[in-house]
Amino acid sequence: xxxxxxxxxxxxxxxxxxxxxxxxxxxxxxxxxxxxxxxxxxxxxxxxxxxxxxxxxxxxxxxxxxxxxxxxxxxxxxxxxxxxxxxxxxxxxxxxxxxxxxxxxxxxxxxxxxxxxxxxxxxxxxxxxxxxxxxxxxxxxxxxxxxxxxxxxxxxxxxxxxxxxxxxxxxxxxxxxxxxxxxxxxxxxxxxxxxxxxxxxxxxxxxxxxxxxxxxxxxxxxxxxxxxxxxxxxxxxxxxxxxxxxxxxxxxxxxxxxxxxxxxxxxxxxxxxxxxxxxxxxxxxxxxxxxxxxxxxxxxxxxxxxxxxxxxxxxxxxxxxxxxxxxxxxxxxxxxxxxxxxxxxxxxxxxxxxxxxxxxxxxxxxxxxxxxxxxxxxxxxxxxxxxxxxxxxxxxxxxxxxx
Numbered sequence: 001x002x003x004x005x006x007x008x009x010x011x012x013x014x015x016x017x018x019x020x021x022x023x024x025x026x027x028x029x030x031x032x033x034x035x036x037x038x039x040x041x042x043x044x045x046x047x048x049x050x051x052x053x054x055x056x057x058x059x060x061x062x063x064x065x066x067x068x069x070x071x072x073x074x075x076x077x078x079x080x081x082x083x084x085x086x087x088x089x090x091x092x093x094x095x096x097x098x099x100x101x102x103x104x105x106x107x108x109x110x111x112x113x114x115x116x117x118x119x120x121x122x123x124x125x126x127x128x129x130x131x132x133x134x135x136x137x138x139x140x141x142x143x144x145x146x147x148x149x150x151x152x153x154x155x156x157x158x159x160x161x162x163x164x165x166x167x168x169x170x171x172x173x174x175x176x177x178x179x180x181x182x183x184x185x186x187x188x189x190x191x192x193x194x195x196x197x198x199x200x201x202x203x204x205x206x207x208x209x210x211x212x213x214x215x216x217x218x219x220x221x222x223x224x225x226x227x228x229x230x231x232x233x234x235x236x237x238x239x240x241x242x243x244x245x246x247x248x249x250x251x252x253x254x255x256x257x258x259x260x261x262x263x264x265x266x267x268x269x270x271x272x273x274x275x276x277x278x279x280x281x282x283x284x285x286x287x288x289x290x291x292x293x294x295x296x297x298x299x300x301x302x303x304x305x306x307x308x309x310x311x312x313x314x315x316x317x318x319x320x321x322x323x324x325x326x327x328x329x330x331x332x333x334x335x336x337x338x339x340x341x342x343x344x345x346x347x348x349x350x351x352x353x354x355x356x357x358x359x360x361x362x363x364x365x366x367x368x369x370x371x372x373x374x375x376x377x378x379x380x381x382x383x384x385x386x387x388x389x390x391x392x393x394x395x396x397x398x399x400x401x402x403x
Contacts (some may be wrong), residue, residue, distance in 0.1 A: 004178050016057050017057075017153050017154060018178075019064070020061065024081070044178040055118065060124045061082065100126050102351055137164040144169055150176070151172075153397060153400070154178025157384070157385055161397065190322075191221075191324055192390065196321035197321055202324070205230060207329075212225060213391040239252045241294045243302065244301055246297070277340075284334040314344075318351075326359070339379065341365050349376065357379045360384070
């Protein structure tokens with residue numbers, strides 16, 4: 001991939017695909033609740049603007065519903081608050097277009113001076129952005145291409161999507177990868193090409209179905225896989241344990257048994273919880289008790305790892321030289337059930353080697369605990385993209401940038 005440093009941008013319109021998909025308080029003020037992705041996108045935006053580019057940013061936010069732009073725009077979410085926050089962080093106004101390829105976008109782009117920055121409205125307000133029909137995506141990409149002379153892909157969190165602004169658009173313009181994408185790919189290559197050992201993978205989150213492909217591919221690489229969170233209960237059920245009302249994907253029990261058997265055959269250690277914080281119901285103030293992992297009461301649900309498991313997982317991390325962590329191991333959003341995820345985060349900060357937090361809820365947990373981000377080797381901005389890369393899948397956005 002060519003980097004952004006390899007292309008001339010002074011006086012040129014640069015279509016910059018960023019990942020600004022930040023969480024919003026949709027039930028309250030509508031304010032941004034975590035601006036990590038905006039801050040992570042700043043270096044390339046500043047670099048381009050400082051080099052005299054006219055920066056036109058494309059980004060998505062959420063998953064709008066509806067059959068046309070007007071319906072989706074009415075339902076939101078709009079990128080308007082993102083434009084405001086971006087302007088605050090840049091220290092200068094960011095022009096905002098209220099459409100994507102309409103008159104507001106045309107006027108906004110035409111009004112940019114050298115060094116100016118603009119953000120177009122949510123690309124997913126246009127249904128063609130995510131269409132499976134190649135011709136629909138291509139037509140949208142062709143309209144977007146009229147706004148730019150050069151394309152820069154810096155939205156790593158979207159490179160696993162075959163979307164118009166991610167895949168089709170760079171094929172129409174001279175293109176390069178932004179620094180964020182280059183850095184993410186470099187880290188992922190270190191995780192998949194001769195990683196330092198022991199290599200320990202920590203996987204949590206709710207759905208085991210989202211992670212089985214990753215686990216299967218990592219059996220060729222990892223020395224240990226520590227499994228917790230909601231997905232852990234399907235593993236416990238696969239061992240024949242009662243899991244009560246805990247999260248369970250019953251249709252994944254047999255595939256999980258297959259993974260456990262394959263891990264044993266290859267000599268990869270799978271580490272599961274030995275005790276569980278089991279609550280009466282899913283609520284921040286629910287009564288709970290610590291129980292053995294093989295004795296969860298039928299009328300309770302697991303909400304976190306117990307103290308013995310926290311100590312066990314920390315011990316399994318202490319000698320690691322490479323660590324990849326994706327997914328909380330408990331309901332960390334509820335303080336009463338955050339101890340397990342906090343213990344994982346704190347143990348990883350003590351690792352002497354490459355440590356990678358795989359984005360998403362794991363990154364949110366790190367910030368919610370007030371841990372210094374520089375205590376981790378790398379915090380990814382794209383959890384889904386990272387997982388698909390580690391699963392060995394082809395990422396369309398990277399294919400386009402490499403073409």
